[in-house]
Every structure is written in structure tokens, then in C-alpha cells.
Amino acid sequence: MAFTFNISPGSTTPIYRQICEQIRLGMATGKLAISTQLPSVRALAEELVVNPNTVARAYSELAREGIIETRAGRGVFVTQKRRVFTPEERWRRLEPLLDGLMSEAMALDYTPEDLREVFEKKLAVWKPAKGNQ
Amino acid sequence: MAFTFNISPGSTTPIYRQICEQIRLGMATGKLAISTQLPSVRALAEELVVNPNTVARAYSELAREGIIETRAGRGVFVTQKRRVFTPEERWRRLEPLLDGLMSEAMALDYTPEDLREVFEKKLAVWKPAKGNQ
Amino acid sequence: MAFTFNISPGSTTPIYRQICEQIRLGMATGKLAISTQLPSVRALAEELVVNPNTVARAYSELAREGIIETRAGRGVFVTQKRRVFTPEERWRRLEPLLDGLMSEAMALDYTPEDLREVFEKKLAVWKPAKGNQ
Amino acid sequence: MAFTFNISPGSTTPIYRQICEQIRLGMATGKLAISTQLPSVRALAEELVVNPNTVARAYSELAREGIIETRAGRGVFVTQKRRVFTPEERWRRLEPLLDGLMSEAMALDYTPEDLREVFEKKLAVWKPAKGNQ
DNA sequence: GTGGTCTAGACCACG
DNA sequence: GTGGTCTAGACCACC
Numbered sequence: 001m002a003f004t005f006n007i008s009p010g011s012t013t014p015i016y017r018q019i020c021e022q023i024r025l026g027m028a029t030g031k032l033a034i035s036t037q038l039p040s041v042r043a044l045a046e047e048l049v050v051n052p053n054t055v056a057r058a059y060s061e062l063a064r065e066g067i068i069e070t071r072a073g074r075g076v077f078v079t080q081k082r083r084v085f086t087p088e089e090r091w092r093r094l095e096p097l098l099d100g101l102m103s104e105a106m107a108l109d110y111t112p113e114d115l116r117e118v119f120e121k122k123l124a125v126w127k128p129a130k131g132n133q
Numbered sequence: 134m135a136f137t138f139n140i141s142p143g144s145t146t147p148i149y150r151q152i153c154e155q156i157r158l159g160m161a162t163g164k165l166a167i168s169t170q171l172p173s174v175r176a177l178a179e180e181l182v183v184n185p186n187t188v189a190r191a192y193s194e195l196a197r198e199g200i201i202e203t204r205a206g207r208g209v210f211v212t213q214k215r216r217v218f219t220p221e222e223r224w225r226r227l228e229p230l231l232d233g234l235m236s237e238a239m240a241l242d243y244t245p246e247d248l249r250e251v252f253e254k255k256l257a258v259w260k261p262a263k264g265n266q
Numbered sequence: 267m268a269f270t271f272n273i274s275p276g277s278t279t280p281i282y283r284q285i286c287e288q289i290r291l292g293m294a295t296g297k298l299a300i301s302t303q304l305p306s307v308r309a310l311a312e313e314l315v316v317n318p319n320t321v322a323r324a325y326s327e328l329a330r331e332g333i334i335e336t337r338a339g340r341g342v343f344v345t346q347k348r349r350v351f352t353p354e355e356r357w358r359r360l361e362p363l364l365d366g367l368m369s370e371a372m373a374l375d376y377t378p379e380d381l382r383e384v385f386e387k388k389l390a391v392w393k394p395a396k397g398n399q
Numbered sequence: 400m401a402f403t404f405n406i407s408p409g410s411t412t413p414i415y416r417q418i419c420e421q422i423r424l425g426m427a428t429g430k431l432a433i434s435t436q437l438p439s440v441r442a443l444a445e446e447l448v449v450n451p452n453t454v455a456r457a458y459s460e461l462a463r464e465g466i467i468e469t470r471a472g473r474g475v476f477v478t479q480k481r482r483v484f485t486p487e488e489r490w491r492r493l494e495p496l497l498d499g500l501m502s503e504a505m506a507l508d509y510t511p512e513d514l515r516e517v518f519e520k521k522l523a524v525w526k527p528a529k530g531n532q
Numbered sequence: 533g534t535g536g537t538c539t540a541g542a543c544c545a546c547g
Numbered sequence: 548g549t550g551g552t553c554t555a556g557a558c559c560a561c562c
């Protein structure tokens with residue numbers, strides 16, 4: 001499998017979250033199909049040169065969301081995604097990120113138009129996800 | 134009172150950051166005009182039932198962004214926004230928030246269309262900022 | 267030890283700022299190379315006999331300037347310097363220091379020639395910075 | 400007398416210090432000759448729209464340095480400047496400002512050449528002082 | 533009265 | 548172990 005991870009240890013976002021994002025992005029873009037096997041915690045940790053605990057945390061996060069499944073003794077696999085949040089729960093989680101984005105954008109003097117532009121650009125990267133869900 | 138704050142101490146986003154966001158939103162929507170005096174550190178701390186240091190931190194953050202001005206012994210004032218950061222730095226600060234938003238939205242099963250919709254709704258709230266700066 | 271700090275708690279300049287200056291000087295003179303790890307907040311606090319918060323404040327100041335990088339759980343590292351501020355902002359921050367210097371020098375009866383001499387002497391100490399950034 | 404003050408209340412440098420600087424600069428450039436009478440505390444406070452205490456503090460600072468003299472019931476006058484500091488004392492006061500300047504300049508990514516240039520420019524403004532001391 | 537700095541010590545997220 | 552956040556309360560400079 002040709003899936004490669006891209007982690008920047010110096011970023012402000014935690015490494016375990018970056019790993020989560022990479023896997024979600026991989027699924028979204030179709031690079032990680034359902035039932036694909038992911039590298040083991042140990043293997044991925046070695047590949048990314050990070051602490052195995054960090055990888056384990058990322059996997060457990062994804063497992064809690066039903067995105068991946070660890071089958072005892074067999075490995076970690078991408079699974080059909082289940083919808084586990086209520087609409088209220090989803091909004092409760094998303095809204096602060098949206099507020100944070102707007103607030104920071106305003107502080108940085110982005111115009112609404114500029115912000116929309118970069119938003120759409122980013123969205124285009126994620127969009128291929130749709131067909132896969 | 135002309136401006137009321139709304140803080141949730143249990144949130145994952147730090148209190149000082151929530152204060153920053155509230156003030157930026159107030160400015161963006163025109164509720165806080167230029168040269169308006171903000172509540173004193175101690176007064177706001179009492180109102181929000183938080184430590185004065187927490188408020189002070191929020192204020193100093195905003196001051197560094199050039200959004201407010203603190204005059205020793207006189208108080209804190211809303212000021213004409215200055216452009217402080219280079220374009221590269223602005224993007225460097227905004228992009229991770231955008232990535233985080235996309236990633237979380239996808240994890241929550243938002244479709245790109247849903248996400249765009251809530252984005253535009255939020256943007257409309259902030260947009261009045263433009264004419265006021 | 268590769269780098270020693272020199273703090274005077276009785277000075278008019280805040281301790282956290284003295285720490286910043288020491289580190290910037292270290293980098294400027296090449297004693298602190300890029301990707302060098304700095305002492306941990308707690309370790310440096312103990313060494314200087316100051317409160318950990320004071321050290322943390324100095325570090326966060328430098329991080330905001332793009333001079334160092336703090337990686338959660340791993341430590342603080344010297345980083346490649348980024349240009350963070352707009353030219354206007356840079357001058358806005360430098361000019362008052364220059365004015366203060368001139369004013370104080372004149373109050374102390376320094377002649378322009380004397381002042382230039384000590385200026386050049388100090389500049390020579392900092393100058394090695396250039397090749398290192 | 401045509402001497403006018405120029406105070407910015409929003410600056411980071413305290414107002415009383417700005418007043419001191421203005422008067423020193425006035426003397427330096429010859430606009431305030433020896434024996435010139437300065438405005439009274441009350442009058443200057445009104446002119447600058449600041450607290451009279453602030454003006455009083457500036458005057459007392461200058462008086463302590465022997466730059467001005469308040470003659471009971473007659474007013475405040477510019478006087479021959481006396482040298483009141485030992486060489487060590489002078490250096491002890493000047494050096495931290497010089498260090499702060501260098502450190503900030505380095506943090507802002509000024510090259511030594513750039514810094515020298517703006518230093519010389521500022522010095523040129525102060526230079527006329529020489530003939531007057 | 534105002535904000536700025538510092539200390540002391542707690543809790544949490546991250547690796 | 549690391550840094551980030553918050554609280555509590557002190558002292559000082561400024562107005």
C-alpha cells in the first residue's frame with residue numbers, strides 16, 4: 001500500500017491529532033479504502049519517529065469514532081464509518097472551531113472574501129471524501 | 134451595560150481565549166467602536182468570576198495584536214486595527230485552524246455542503262466588521 | 267554546561283525580559299545554534315532561582331517572535347528565525363527604544379561621539395549573529 | 400515662546416517620561432535656552448490634557464537632575480545642567496537600554512547595518528545638543 | 533484608581 | 548517527564 005504519512009513535530013497541533021487527520025484525509029480522498037490494513041502501532045511509530053504511545057492514542061481516538069477497528073492479533077483495519085453523534089453533539093463540537101477560525105481570521109485582518117477563498121480552497125482538497133462515506 | 138460577556142469555564146478553549154474571541158466579535162459586529170473603553174482588568178474579572186490574571190492575559194494578547202491599547206493607569210481602549218504580521222505569518226497562523234476545522238467536520242460526518250452552509254452562516258455574523266475597521 | 271544565564275533580580279528590566287535578552291544574545295553570538303534544546307522551564311527556573319511561570323513567560327515571548335519552538339511534552343528548541351512582523355510594525359517597536367536611548371544618554375551628558383562609541387562596541391558583540399541566522 | 404509639546408498618550412513610554420524627553424530635546428536643539436521659563440505645572444497639564452500630577456512628576460525628575468529649577472512663587476526655569484553622575488553610574492544606567500535595543504533589534508531581524516543606519520539618523524536629530532551643554 | 537510583574541502552587545494535555 | 552492554563556495574592560509604576 002502506497003499510503004504515506006506526513007507529520008510535522010514542530011506544529012502547534014498535537015502529533016496524535018495530526019495522525020488522526022492524515023488517516024481521515026486518506027479515507028476522504030479514497031487512498032484508504034474500507035478494510036484496508038493500517039500499519040501496527042509499533043511500525044507506524046518507528047516510521048514517523050514518534051513515541052508509540054502517540055500512535056496508540058491516535059488509533060484509539062479513531063477507534064472510538066468507529067473509523068478503524070483493531071482485530072486482536074490480526075492488526076488495525078479501516079472500517080465502515082458509523083454515525084455516532086447526535087446533531088446537537090456534532091454542532092457542539094464544530095461550532096467552537098468555526099468561532100475560533102472567524103475570530104483569528106478577523107484578528108489577522110482577513111477580509112470575509114479572503115477567508116471564503118481559502119476556505120473553499122481547503123474544502124476542495126477534502127471534497128473527494130464524499131463518494132467514500 | 135453596552136457589552137456583555139459570555140464565558141463557559143468548562144469549555145476546552147481556554148478562558149483567556151474566549152475573552153479574546155468575545156471582544157474581537159464585539160469589534161467585528163460594531164458593538165465595540167474604536168476608542169471605546171473596555172472594563173478594567175479587575176472589573177471584568179469580577180464580572181466573569183475569573184482571576185484578574187486571566188483577563189490581563191486576554192488583554193495583553195489583544196494588545197499584541199494591535200486591536201486594543203492599554204494606557205497605564207487609565208484603562209484599556211479599543212484602537213484602530215494595525216496590520217502587524219507579514220502575509221506569510223498570517224497564513225501560518227490561519228491554516229492550522231482551517232485544517233482542524235475540515236478534519237473535525239469530516240470526522241463528524243459533515244458533508245462539504247453542510248460545512249459550507251454553517252461557514253457562511255458564521256461569516257454573516259462576523260461580516261459587519263468590515264465597514265467598521 | 268554550554269550556556270550560562272546571568273540574571274539580576276534587582277534590575278529595573280523585568281526578569282522575563284532579561285531571560286529573553288540572554289537567549290537572543292546567545293543565538294546572536296552563535297552560542298545557541300539552531301535546533302539546540304534549551305533547558306526545560308522547570309530546570310531553568312531552578313537554576314535562576316525564579317518562578318517557573320517567569321521562565322515560561324520568557325519562552326512564550328520568544329516563541330511568539332518565531333525564535334524558539336516549544337514542542338508539547340518534548341521541550342523547547344532554538345529554531346530557524348522567521349520574519350514575523352511587517353516593516354511598519356518592526357519600526358514601531360524599535361523606534362521607542364532608540365528614542366529612549368538617546369534621551370537617557372543626553373540626560374546623562376553623553377556626547378554623540380561617546381554614545382556612538384559605546385553603540386558600536388555593543389554592536390560588535392551582537393554582530394556575529396548575522397552569519398548564523 | 401514658541402516651544403510646543405508633542406505627547407502621545409497611547410505610547411508605551413509613560414507620559415511623564417515623554418515630557419522629560421521633550422524638554423531635554425528642546426534644550427538639546429537649542430529651542431529651550433538657559434533661563435527660559437517653562438509653563439507652570441497647571442498650565443502645561445491643561446495644554447497637554449494630562450493629569451497635573453504627571454507634569455509635576457516630570458518637572459521633579461528634571462529638577463533632580465539639575466536641568467530645571469523651580470523658583471518659589473516665580474515659576475520653573477531651565478538652568479545650567481550639572482553633571483551629577485559618576486562614570487560608573489552613567490554606564491550602569493545606559494547599558495541596559497543599549498542591551499535592550501540590541502536584543503529587540505535582533506529579535507526583529509534588523510541587520511547590524513540597518514540598526515546603525517537608524518541609530519545615526521536619530522543621533523543626527525539629537526546632535527545639535529552639543530553646542531548647548 | 534489603573535495595568536504590569538512576579539511568586540506559589542494547582543491541574544491538564546502531550547509524549 | 549514536558550509545556551499550557553488557571554488561581555490566589557503580592558508589589559510596583561503610572562495617572
